[in-house]
Amino acid sequence: MKIFLREFLWILLILAVVVLHVSVVNTFFVQYPIVHLILLVAFFFCAVDMIPRGLLSLAIGGYLLDLFSSFPFGVTLVSLFVGLGTFLFLQHTVFKNKALHAMVINASLATIAFQATFLLFIWILQQLTIVSAAFQFVPAFQSAGIQVAVHAILITLFTALFTLWKRRVFAV
Amino acid sequence: MPYLIDNTRSIRWWHIPALLIALVFLHYTHILTPLENLLTRLIQPIQSRVYAATQPHTLIAATDASVEDLSKQELITEYKTLEERTQQLLIENTRLRTVIEESELLKEQIAFLEEHQFRYVNARITSVSTENISPTVIINKGASEGAILGLPVVISNGVLIGIITDVQDYSSEVRLVTNVDSRVSALLQNQAQSPGIVKGEHNLSLVMDFVPQLDIVSVYDSVFTSGADPLIPQGLLIGQVQEVKKEPSSLFQQAILKPFFHQTEISIVSFILP
Numbered sequence: 001m002k003i004f005l006r007e008f009l010w011i012l013l014i015l016a017v018v019v020l021h022v023s024v025v026n027t028f029f030v031q032y033p034i035v036h037l038i039l040l041v042a043f044f045f046c047a048v049d050m051i052p053r054g055l056l057s058l059a060i061g062g063y064l065l066d067l068f069s070s071f072p073f074g075v076t077l078v079s080l081f082v083g084l085g086t087f088l089f090l091q092h093t094v095f096k097n098k099a100l101h102a103m104v105i106n107a108s109l110a111t112i113a114f115q116a117t118f119l120l121f122i123w124i125l126q127q128l129t130i131v132s133a134a135f136q137f138v139p140a141f142q143s144a145g146i147q148v149a150v151h152a153i154l155i156t157l158f159t160a161l162f163t164l165w166k167r168r169v170f171a172v
Numbered sequence: 173m174p175y176l177i178d179n180t181r182s183i184r185w186w187h188i189p190a191l192l193i194a195l196v197f198l199h200y201t202h203i204l205t206p207l208e209n210l211l212t213r214l215i216q217p218i219q220s221r222v223y224a225a226t227q228p229h230t231l232i233a234a235t236d237a238s239v240e241d242l243s244k245q246e247l248i249t250e251y252k253t254l255e256e257r258t259q260q261l262l263i264e265n266t267r268l269r270t271v272i273e274e275s276e277l278l279k280e281q282i283a284f285l286e287e288h289q290f291r292y293v294n295a296r297i298t299s300v301s302t303e304n305i306s307p308t309v310i311i312n313k314g315a316s317e318g319a320i321l322g323l324p325v326v327i328s329n330g331v332l333i334g335i336i337t338d339v340q341d342y343s344s345e346v347r348l349v350t351n352v353d354s355r356v357s358a359l360l361q362n363q364a365q366s367p368g369i370v371k372g373e374h375n376l377s378l379v380m381d382f383v384p385q386l387d388i389v390s391v392y393d394s395v396f397t398s399g400a401d402p403l404i405p406q407g408l409l410i411g412q413v414q415e416v417k418k419e420p421s422s423l424f425q426q427a428i429l430k431p432f433f434h435q436t437e438i439s440i441v442s443f444i445l446p
Contacts, residue, residue: 019215022299022310023223055191063195064215067208068299070308070338070345074196081192 014057017041018064034146038062039114040154042084043107046091047098047159058084072130075121083114098163100156107155108148115144209341216312216343219298224439259432263330263409266361266394290405292326292442293317298343307348307375307435309334313443314342322403323443331432332356332397332408336443346441349410350375350431357400358410360427362393370395370410370429378411378429385425389416395429403446 021037038061045054062077069076087110095102119140198204295313313319323336325346335354338345347354350372358380360366366387368380380395393413399406411429418425 015211015215019219019222023219026300055188059191059195063199064211066199067212067340068310073199077195078192081188085188 010053010057011060014038014041014060015064018061021061021065022068034143035150035154036080036111036114036147038065039080039083039111040151042080043087043110043151043155044158044162046084046087047103047106047155048162051088054084071122071125075118075125079114079118079121082117083110086110086113098159100160103156103159104152107152111148111151112144115140115147119144205341212340213342216298220296220312220439223297223299259331262394262412266396266409267330267407269361291445293319293445294440294442295325295344297439297441307334307351307372308337309346309348309435311344311346311441311443312342314340314344316341318445319344319443320403320446322401323445324397324404324408325441325443326408327433327438327441330408332404332410333431333433333438333441335404344443348372348435350378350435356404356410357398358395359398359406360387360389360393360395360413362388362390364388367398368395368424368427373428378431380411380413380427380429382424383427385418385423387425389413389425389427391415393427395427403444405444408444 042054042058062080066076090106295311325334334346334348337347354372356370358370364387368383373379395410397408411431413427414430415428
């Protein structure tokens with residue numbers, strides 16, 4: 001029963017994150033959002049060794065985001081998985097520890113991979129005239145740069161706090 | 173076989189692309205459509221409330237204010253009320269002039285107006301599209317309520333705000349008229365009833381193009397739909413002329429329009445059924 005409740009709460013959390021992303025985060029920024037909540041949640045789960053949970057969070061959240069997307073289905077999902085795949089690859093092959101600098105670099109490069117894949121898709125779809133030719137890449141690159149920094153800072157912060165919590169540093 | 177993590181719940185590298193391909197496949201084969209509809213319906217009520225709560229005018233109302241701030245807010249509220257009333261009067265005037273002109277021409281046109289009583293379905297905006305790169309919003313009504321591609325979407329006083337461009341069972345995507353990809357056939361409320369095409373500019377404003385060079389276009393002229401587009405009836409208000417651009421060597425002139433809505437201020441809309 002406990003397990004069922006926990007999994008149910010986890011699914012609710014993912015749905016809440018999706019709602020926050022499309023109905024709040026997306027509406028606050030004039031051009032493009034500077035934080036991707038679903039990607040952030042997936043990075044966090046993977047950073048604290050809950051990889052299956054991170055993958056499933058991304059699958060559910062990315063699927064829902066693609067439903068509300070004006071691009072062909074699959075663009076957002078594939079880009080998100082490329083980002084997460086990059087994060088996992090770096091975490092388990094290049095940086096095998098959880099040092100702060102490793103977290104910063106992992107999150108930065110993974111976000112760059114996500115944005116690069118996404119923008120590449122947009123560019124290809126533009127050539128095929130599936131996406132409007134009015135899509136502006138310069139503001140997209142600018143917001144991507146900000147997103148990289150924001151993700152790197154937030155993931156490092158969350159991972160550090162989680163590690164401290166696990167080690168009972170905050171226990172009275 | 174390379175493992176990503178070394179425990180009983182290990183994940184192989186190929187699980188990720190396999191999961192991805194499975195999800196995309198399941199979507200395009202419509203196997204997961206019932207689940208998609210269920211999830212959409214589940215989160216839509218919350219989405220619409222969250223979206224409405226984060227819009228600027230509601231945020232202003234929610235803050236605590238001193239006496240001085242209340243006075244300023246009252247002025248702002250009063251100004252907005254008067255602006256809406258002016259807009260309603262302008263629309264009503266436009267509609268009345270249209271009815272008078274048509275009834276003077278032919279009897280059948282009066283019957284045409286009586287026949288074409290607009291049937292609406294009300295809907296609520298629940299979010300903007302995921303990428304938020306162009307004016308596109310999601311509403312909480314879809315094919316189950318009669319939505320189809322190309323239907324016009326209006327706000328409660330008959331102003332055209334967009335066209336439905338994607339339909340699912342319980343939600344639809346609406347491309348706003350200010351979107352650079354939007355094209356609507358329109359007429360000017362001037363003596364010549366000049367025709368033209370209204371398109372979005374910079375995702376913020378409207379331009380009416382292909383207006384005959386010799387027609388007289390004045391600032392504050394209203395622009396409404398011509399009815400030439402399929403599924404879009406005549407007489408829906410689009411915008412008001414702010415500036416006229418004329419080049420003597422060109423066959424056509426352009427009018428810069430001000431739309432009658434702000435994207436951040438609309439949450440309740442209606443789409444017109446055919």
